[in-house]
Amino acid sequence: MDDTLVLVKNEALTVRELGEEILFLDPEGTSIHVADEVGGFIYHQIDGIKTLGDVLRSILTEYEVDEKTAREDLYAFIGQLIEKKILSAR
Numbered sequence: 001m002d003d004t005l006v007l008v009k010n011e012a013l014t015v016r017e018l019g020e021e022i023l024f025l026d027p028e029g030t031s032i033h034v035a036d037e038v039g040g041f042i043y044h045q046i047d048g049i050k051t052l053g054d055v056l057r058s059i060l061t062e063y064e065v066d067e068k069t070a071r072e073d074l075y076a077f078i079g080q081l082i083e084k085k086i087l088s089a090r
Contacts, residue, residue: 008087009048013026
């Protein structure tokens with residue numbers, strides 16, 4: 001993955017917040033994906049303008065984590081969201 005990627009939310013999904021978790025329901029209502037507090041923080045950073053690098057810097061500011069770990073975890077999480085069509089990258 002590349003820090004210059006801009007991420008875009010899939011507006012066709014139903015998104016609900018339940019406490020600190022976020023639930024993503026596909027348009028057919030057949031699949032649910034759950035994101036924890038950190039995943040929710042990441043999802044809220046995505047606005048179609050910020051790059052992946054911007055999101056990484058937000059994580060480093062918000063949480064006590066080293067950059068290598070944050071980058072690896074972010075890339076893995078974003079990869080899952082892209083695979084599930086919750087996000088797309090451009």
